[in-house]
Amino acid sequence: MVICIPRFNVYIPKDVSDALNALSQRKDLIPMGGGSDLLVLIRNGIVKADTVLDLWPLRKELAYIKREDGTVRIGALTTVSELCESDLIKDVRYAGLADVCKKFSTPFIRNIATVGGNVGAAHPLSDIALMLLVLNGKVKLLSKNGEREVNIAKFFKGKRRTVRNHDEIIAEVSFTETPHNSSTAFIKFDRRWGHAMGYVLVGAYMQLRDNIIEDVRIAFDSTGNPYPERVWTTEEFLKGKEFSDELIKQALNNVLPKEMKRITDYRASAEYRLDLSKVLLRRALLKIKSRIEGGG
Amino acid sequence: MSELPEYVRIVEEIFDKYKDKEFLYVGKRIQRWDAIEKIKGRVLFTADFAKYYRNAVFVYSVRTKYAHAKIKSIDISEAQRYPGVLRVITAKDIPGVNDVGYVIPDQPLLVSDKARYIGDIVALIVAEDPNVAKEAGELIKVDYEKLPVITDPLQVIDLRTLKEKEHPLIHEERGSDVVAHFKIRKGDVRKAFDEADVVVEGEYSTPFQEHAYMEPEAAIALPEADGGVTIIATTQCPFDVRKAVAKVLGVTQNKVRVIVPAVGGGFGGKEDVANELGAKAALAALMTGRPAVVIHSREESMIGHSKRHPMKAWYRHAAKRDGTLLGVEANIVFDTGAYASLGPFVAWRATVHATGPYRVEAARVDTLSVYTNNVYAGAFRGFGCPQVTFAIESQMDALAEKLGMDPVDLRLKNILREGDRTVHGQLLTRDHGVGLEEAILKAVEASRWHEKRKLFSKQVGTLRKGIGIALLWHGNSIGVEGADYSSATLIINRDGSITFRVGLIDMGQGSQWGMVLIASEILGVPPSYFRVEQPDTAATPDSGPTVASRSTVMGGAAVVNAAYKLRQRLNKVASTLLGCDPDDVEIRAPDVYCRSNPEKKVSWSDVVEQSFWLGIPLQEFGYFRAPPAEWDEETGQGAPYITYTFGAIIAEVTVDLETGGVKVDRMVTAYDIGKVINRVGAELHAEGGAIQGLGYALMEEVVHNKDAYVMNANLSTYYIPTIHDVPDEIIPIFVEAKYRRGPFGAKGLGEPSINGIAPAIVNAVSHATGLRFHSIPLTPEKVYMALKKAGKTLF
Amino acid sequence: MSVIPREEWDKYPDIEITLNVNGKDYKVKVKPYERLLDVLRYKLGFTGVKEGCGRGECGACVVLMDGKLVPSCLVLAVRANGSKVLTVEGLAPEGKLHAIQKALLDTYAVQCGFCFPGVILAIKALLDRNPNPTDEEIKDALSGQLCRCGSYLRFIKAVKLAAQYIREGKEYFDESGARG
Ligand SMILES: Cc1cc2nc3c(=O)[nH]c(=O)nc-3n(C[C@H](O)[C@H](O)[C@H](O)COP(=O)(O)OP(=O)(O)OC[C@H]3O[C@@H](n4cnc5c(N)ncnc54)[C@H](O)[C@@H]3O)c2cc1C
Ligand code: FES
């Protein structure tokens, strides 16, 4: 007896190569990580699934967090909880990921949602994907014919659309360890404090030396396209300058609005979203500065 | 007073007798009867019963594609042929009357010629596998002719002139889309405004609110041999379901039996939709001869059951320089959506309460309820009061500001006290219990109002605190909405255990437990001797609907009657055993003794056993009917309710000036509910009502797009408060201004616990920001935009 | 949702899985699309697991699967194959109450009770890894457990009380003793 999930089949692969084989042979397979996104889309009729390829058995190979050779590698089937319980997020440089952990849905969703699925979801409100953007992350795609790495900034093509080919799976996301005079922050704001989607999401990375912004990367849930993107012009404006409230205000008032188009929907107006983007970005940058300076 | 019915005299007698007594159970913290079973996960809710019916069939509702459309034809042939489909049911298969309207017969169970909102059902598909039923739903072919969609009640009515506008009629059969119009006409309003020193005016709007009870609707129907049906359903009103299903099936009411197991929240939402579910399950069960299960998905629940009416109101208050209210004018429009549901009653209650718990000598109020193509609106905790209370209490603060008065002082100057007349001319006597002043003073003290009001006025920085107050009142039970009766059965079994039956249901509010405590107190038997039987129309008496905060007051009064009569008989039997006067008999089960000589003792079971031998019946049926309400349709004068609950809410908030975000830090809720019967229940209500009211104030809103589709029909986009959103502290205070015709002086609290929350919070936000707000939910965006307009933001 | 042509009617074969629920092993046949929630509720009768939304939004359906709190409405039954599941029914032995349950009674938190099975398991998941949580940690742990009756403030008190009971070595209580 089942209530209201449309019917579909499930293919349960033995391992990665079995999964890749299956994908190369069958056009009807849809990969599923945790299913926290996919199963809801199937329920809503947004995704019509004939057969779901259950990637969970691949956790044997693809659930890990490794830090070696100056690179952080996270297996695609690592759950958000595993990421949140890892030592990685205790590193002040990745405090932005710790921010995500506080705001990412609820504990039980974090226990099934995977890092790869968050990237695969290609949704504006994908918290981890947003942070990977500011960490200059890469997505590793595997197929029967080999592997390729795509910069995450080039990974999304549209809402729920990515450059992943049908026969590929997301195997890993990775980023280069960032310098010690850097840190990150993530802010999500909505009218509900617990379990919220966010009117606006902002993630930022900044590297400071003697109060000079050596490097900065900023991403929002949306800047016009229905997926998270960076605000390159604002970043360029800030780079190399001395960090000051005045500078940030200039960036927010004169630069950011030129490269950000916000939408009005039933949740919020474009005007509010834009103003909120400014407020939250300022807060994020101040937070990072205080983190770098040891303020937590 | 000699014409008073016996059942009223008994309640008064008990009230007088217990007035100054120490209570054993009433007003004490006593664990609910079902707490352990619920905590162990053993209690069954309606959908849980499906596990017992292996040969059950499932019913899927195929809903309309358009919110407003003529239906030219419905072709079910393909769906009928889909493998696994047992039956497709459309309007023409209904043996009785195709209507589940609550107050007026305007709502077909299955639509056949017109769809009026997106929840309208065109066909039911019955299959063994619910997925099959849903898939087959895709094959139902409906030929629609789309009609213009109306989503704003002000497309139907003009707020200032109250004239119906030219618009495509939603209910042509009625000739008008105005469902109801209620009025108050009192004193010389024009003179009041002419003579006023100050006038404040404002337009207010409130949203559709979704009940979002955690248990979605469900019903299971079992066919009976005689053509009747037994229905297990999650409903607040088993007897209304019985009536509605009998009508749809075309059978007499005694052929329909409705059983209500544990209910996972109701808040007013499980009234009429249960009629729909019961009828759907019953039709399927009778047509297939098998148990039929209907379980609404959350998405279906959100588009398919009644909501809180949105309100648009225009208010004007006139006052003297010293703050004395001179007059109130109000135009109030309620959007009742596609069907009336309980809309007319909601509008009536709103009208009665439309000027607040104040002395008002001159008033003109017009309340209209109109149809739109939105999801239909009906009963929801507060029933029209939260909407008007938001407007009135916002007006009172605006008035205080204009007069330069403290909001508490302004209110104290105008509130209703014993000996005053309400705006309807109803004299409030000592017997009614009027404890509003005491509630205000206690709330002011507990919240440290004066100190904080001053302190918070001097803040700088991004985060600003504010403190705000709102008052409320709430007429008890249903007034002129219908026959206001209740009944209860007490059966003392041969082993001394007691069976308790009432037709009022428990949806978590625990009022049955309050009734048991009343019986315990009168009989002298601890609550642990009682078993609360689930409401079942075949066994429990009709006690009217479980609505309008009437359970404790009305059900309790019926219980007083039953317990009183049993106690008299028991005292007689005991007196023969003990040899003392019946009035001298003290029952403290398991002991029964003479008060004058406690050494003389027999046991409870002896008394019970002896009664059986003596042929003294130990079951009793208690009945109570509220004195009829009075209401003049043209002037709104009379005595609309038996009595009123009063309250004062004080909220403390922190506002983030950069984002507009509001966090409620603390709330004090002081209620005059007469005698507190079920203390735990009362405290939980104060907390639960405050949290639901917080949602109403800050985040909750069902949004329809221009085609009248609901944009947020799930729980991740329709926000209700989470544990992160609640205040650190909710301090419940109870004032006991007793109502002489309530059990031990009790009044109701179920609904009023939400009435004053939103305005208290919004007034606190006004205090923090220095700006007034006219619409809820007060989202960060609304706060922010107002600040921006006032030049108070960062950028 | 798509319509399935008649000839493909049998395309969803039953799959046999094994589950250990509350310490007992079960073999059940499930459909590939079937949710753990439905198997627990309707095939095995564990109706302490509730369905409030079916979309991961309310927390009513959560169970502990191999010690982790998961929404059983978003876990396919086939994925639960071979796992150990704990539902509220298995939290305490017959006739006993777990400290969490006792604490919820002691704080008079029960209203409709529909959210309780989920709340109880979420508290269990919290206390299993954090025996002495702060208010903020409690709120984080329960952030997905919607309670429309509004018992939230009592949940916070109850978690602390339960933690204290457990620290004092009182993990189980007699059910009869708790009946008031
Ligand atoms: C109630 C609720 C709340 C949520 N809250 C948040 C939130 O706060 N923040 C947030 O970011 N998200 C949120 N989400 C969305 C979702 O949980 C996340 O995006 C999650 O990370 C998805 O991971 P998953 O493993 O469950 O993905 P799945 O649902 O399994 O998959 C998502 C998509 O990615 C594809 N995919 C998954 N894994 C792979 C892979 N390894 N290779 C190729 N393709 C793959 C799937 O085909 C699918 O298209 C929420 C979801 C729910 C139900
Ligand atoms: S039913 Fe699974 S989270 Fe609501």
Ligand code: FES
């Ligand atoms: S007690 Fe009713 S939802 Fe929590």
